[in-house]
Amino acid sequence: MTEPDQDFQTYMWVVAHPDDAEFSSAGTIHKLASEGKDVIIIQVTSGDRGASDDSLPPETVGATREAEEQEAARRLGAKHVEFLREGDGHVFPTVELREKIIRMIRMFRPDVIVTHDPFRPYALHPDHRAVGITTHDSVYPLARDPLYFPEHRAQGLEPHKTAEIWYFGPETPDIVVDITDHFDAKVNALLAHKSQVGSGENLAERMRERHEDVAKDHPFELGEAFKTVAMRR
Ligand SMILES: [Zn+2]
Numbered sequence: 706m707t708e709p710d711q712d713f714q715t716y717m718w719v720v721a722h723p724d725d726a727e728f729s730s731a732g733t734i735h736k737l738a739s740e741g742k743d744v745i746i747i748q749v750t751s752g753d754r755g756a757s758d759d760s761l762p763p764e765t766v767g768a769t770r771e772a773e774e775q776e777a778a779r780r781l782g783a784k785h786v787e788f789l790r791e792g793d794g795h796v797f798p799t800v801e802l803r804e805k806i807i808r809m810i811r812m813f814r815p816d817v818i819v820t821h822d823p824f825r826p827y828a829l830h831p832d833h834r835a836v837g838i839t840t841h842d843s844v845y846p847l848a849r850d851p852l853y854f855p856e857h858r859a860q861g862l863e864p865h866k867t868a869e870i871w872y873f874g875p876e877t878p879d880i881v882v883d884i885t886d887h888f889d890a891k892v893n894a895l896l897a898h899k900s901q902v903g904s905g906e907n908l909a910e911r912m913r914e915r916h917e918d919v920a921k922d923h924p925f926e927l928g929e930a931f932k933t934v935a936m937r938r
Pocket residue numbers: 721722725830833
């Protein structure tokens with residue numbers, strides 16, 4: 706499989722930090738948005754400790770990174786960004802975080818959820834692992850069944866079945882999306898994360914190499930890879 710199901714209309718990324726969605730899958734986001742699909746990005750933290758020195762307080766770093774994320778999402782054509790504002794480096798797979806993610810699922814009602822692969826062994830940032838596993842646990846059966854977090858109903862949020870979950874950064878990908886025509890948009894979105902990439906020296910070259918490697922067994926030049934899981938109905 707190299708292309709997503711055309712019936713899916715709404716895609717929701719759930720990521721740990723501003724720039725995770727862009728580094729992993731901005732080409733796919735731009736491609737989906739340019740096909741008229743709705744892309745929602747949920748930022749679990751605002752990356753408030755993502756700085757190489759301690760000259761600025763976390764609140765300032767977080768505010769800067771939220772603004773950068775909004776700009777990156779605008780450049781990609783994403784419809785909406787939501788910030789859950791968990792602490793950077795302090796994300797745990799708790800029932801409280803599940804509730805927040807399930808709330809997002811019931812609010813935005815995605816056909817596909819895209820998140821960090823929490824099953825990839827060894828070299829995982831703890832926030833990436835926590836967001837991946839909590840999102841995985843939220844999709845099925847919790848967001849689908851009304852007795853989990855029944856208070857959502859009183860707030861107008863109905864249970865929702867998500868059709869598929871996709872993991873980026875997977876050990877064993879089963880879908881490679883052709884992003885050849887969306888690569889420039891990806892680099893442009895990454896450049897919005899100025900506090901992280903600076904002037905972006907060598908960024909395009911590095912990203913091109915990575916995406917050529919992902920697409921090497923495919924009849925196109927540049928790709929982004931995912932592991933997809935169809936959820937039980
Ligand atoms: Zn991250």
